Amino acid sequence: MRATAAVVGSGPNGLGAAVVLARAGLEVVVHEAAPTPGGAARSAPLLGPGTVVDLGAAVHPFGAASPLLRALDLGRHGLEWLHPPVVAAHPLDDGPAGLLHRSLARTAEELGPDGRAWTALHRGVAERWEDVAETALGPLLRRPRHPAALASFGLRAPWPAAATARALFRTERARGLFAGSAAHAVLPPGHVLTSAFGTLFGAAAHTTGWPVARGGSQAVADALVAELAAHGGRVVTDSPVTDLRQVRPADVVLLDLAPRQVLALGGLDLPPRYRRALARWRHGPGAHKVDLLLDGPVPWRDPRVGRAGTVHLGGTLAEIGAAAAQVRAGRLPERPFVLVAQQGVADPSRAPAGRHVLWAYAHVPHGCADPAAGERVLGQLERFAPGVRDRVLARVDTPPARLEEWNPNLVGGDVGGGALDGLQQVFRPAVQADPYATGVPGVWLCSSSTPPGGGVHAMAGAHAAARALRELARR
Ligand SMILES: Cc1cc2nc3c(=O)[nH]c(=O)nc-3n(C[C@H](O)[C@H](O)[C@H](O)COP(=O)(O)OP(=O)(O)OC[C@H]3O[C@@H](n4cnc5c(N)ncnc54)[C@H](O)[C@@H]3O)c2cc1C
Structure with a gap:
């Protein structure tokens, strides 16, 4: 039997x-x-007929790198990873945004004086990417099958991302770009080991990418x-x-x-x-999600941001740190860290012709029920894309409690399971x-x-x- x-x-x-x-x-x-x-x-047509809204996860650095998903060859069942022209963008109030490209060389070149340090930080991990992904996507406690993969992170892995960014980079652009990647761990950049997260996400961008799934x-x-x-x-x-x-x-x-x-x-x-x-x-901070239907592309102040699949709205390294500290203290920041996905850049099937679906969520305190949270997300968008509010045709807010109602695993809006x-x-x-x-x-x-x-x-x-x-x- x-x-x-x-x-x-x-x-x-x-x-x-x-x-x-x-x-x-x-x-x-x-x-x-x-x-x-x-x-x-x-995913569901949350913003009306013809829209495809990712109700939870949107961008798939882990999916593209996952040893299981790769081995299963899910393309046979219709899964297709679509890569945006720019992996991620980190806009700032002054000057051009930091851009993360699939190409490490191009990313470094655009980071100017910080290019060499960016390369030095990411190259070793990117070169051993398959082994790194297998190690990072498994229990950390087992005897590593690929000790060289772990070693490629170098001595800085245990460091807080903020310390690494300040030690290695001179420009706010590179510091912000690195801190923005590290922020995916939903930890303050001053926390130990966040350098490892920043490097991991950066190296993923330079190898298997951060794609979206077609449809x-x-x-x-x-x-x-x-x-x-x-x-x-x-x-x-x-x-x-x-x-x-x-x-x-x-x-x-x-x-x-x-x-x-x-x-x-x-x-x-x-x-x-x-x-x-x-x-x-213990569960981590919550997410306050805002999905928007726009009547045109986002009017980013730096138009290159419009080609990125993922956008980090957090400003400078110092600002990202301050917002994360407030969230940990249970306060909703005036300017929260907001993750934005523009899936339509890679996958035009997400909205009817001429329309754009914008996916965003802010890191907010665990279980945050502050009605201001959605407006703070809009505030961060408007800050880097003046006039975006005028483009909004429809908006759906999903605060932490609603996320948990939808999926009881998302306790207090925690998207990471703890x-x-x-x-x-x-x-x-x-x-x-x-x-x-x-x-x-x-x-x-x-x-x-x-x-x-x-x-x-x-x-x-x-x-x-x-x-x-x-x-x-x-x-
Ligand atoms: C807003 C948001 C944005 C995110 N963005 C990203 C992203 O861009 N990229 C990324 O990689 N990850 C992202 N994530 C995280 C990712 O989606 C989760 O880490 C992942 O889905 C976890 O998978 P899981 O199988 O552990 O649990 P879940 O996906 O949470 O699934 C658990 C399932 O169990 C079901 N269930 C619960 N209790 C019961 C019960 N008693 N009986 C039967 N069924 C039950 C639930 O209904 C649910 O379907 C995001 C998550 C959220 C919420």
């Missing part, structure tokens, strides 16, 4: 786990509470669902699991859930030590050798609250599924 597996939650990690298990010959059923699969990688991020989820189906698995939607006994006849169970949801599950007798660790789990600081950087979600083990035989955690953390890479799912298969083989 075939062994059976149940996966709870169909985010990228749940689907990644399901695919790995199904390809190994297990009979797999994924239970998803929502009416559509994909978790925080779903919306939903295409990533749909391709995984198709691959699952090709191996006999299926997703049951509108199927919330509140008690493990609903799925327990399965030989293995993988939970694509945040610690809070795991604790709320009935019929799951967790060891007290693990239960305490989950109860102590803060990435302190011990949680390495030990996710508990201090133990196997991050995916729940202590209950046959039950594994596979969400972004396990390594490698947030992002649409499906690698937490892949690693947890590999553990489950090994245990099954032993049994």
Whole structure:
């Protein structure tokens, strides 16, 4: 008889786990509470007919670099990565924006006096990119298969991004560009190890890129669902699991859930030590999302920003640091750090002709319910693109509470499955050798609250599924 597996939650990690298990010959059923699969990688016509809005993830540096997604060759199921002409832009109040290109040489050249330092910081990591991606997208605690990949980060990896930026770069342009990349970790640039994040995102730009998925991020989820189906698995939607006994006849169970949801599950007798660790789990800041339909392209003051897939609205390094400090102190900054995606630059299918969909979210305090948050996002846009407000045809705000309502894993609007600081950087979600083990035989955690953390890479799912298969083989 075939062994059976149940996966709870169909985010990228749940689907990644399901695919790995199904390809190994297990009979797999994924239970998803929502009416559509994909978790925080779903898209919908939120801004009216003909629009495609990414409801969660928009840009896919992790997707393009993911060893699992690459190995699955999801192009067979319609997934196509589309690269914008410029990877990312970091506009400033004065002078030209910093631009991140696929080409390291071009990026360096445009950074003028900081070009050499930019190259020195990123080249080693970019040259060993495949090994770096495999190492970074796995549990940090295992013995590294590619020690040279880790070494390529150099001695500065543990440094705060702010310290690296100040030590290496002279211009605000290069400092801001680096701090903007590091800010994807949703940590202040003064925090240890944020240099590693900045370098990782920069090197990703210079190698596999930061693409969008043709037709919306939903295409990533749909391709995984198709691959699952090709191996006999299926997703049951509108199927919330509140008690493990609903799925327990399965030989293995993988939970694509945040610690809070795991604790709320009935019929799951967790060891007290693990239960305490989950109860102590800390979530990071929230996201306040704003989606806009515009009647024309964004009137960026530096028109080159209009060719970038991703735009960081944070200003100088000092300003990014100050905003992050306020968020950590529970205050909504006057000028929050805003991540913008202009998917239409690479993928014209996102809006009807002549219209533009703009995706943005600000880093705000955990659970922030301040009604001013949306206007602050607009304020940051208007600051670097004067007149953008006049272009707005439709606007939808999604504050942290609404994000969590939509997907209960997004606790307090945390997009990363838990803060990435302190011990949680390495030990996710508990201090133990196997991050995916729940202590209950046959039950594994596979969400972004396990390594490698947030992002649409499906690698937490892949690693947890590999553990489950090994245990099954032993049994
Ligand atoms: C606004 C936003 C922007 C983001 N931007 C990016 C980006 O640009 N690039 C990037 O790489 N990442 C981005 N992310 C992060 C990325 O989307 C997540 O890290 C990733 O989706 C996590 O995958 P997951 O499988 O762990 O969980 P999720 O994607 O959160 O999926 C969990 C699933 O479990 C389901 N579920 C929960 N409880 C139950 C239950 N009891 N029973 C059944 N089902 C249940 C949920 O409905 C959900 O479908 C963003 C996230 C958000 C919210």
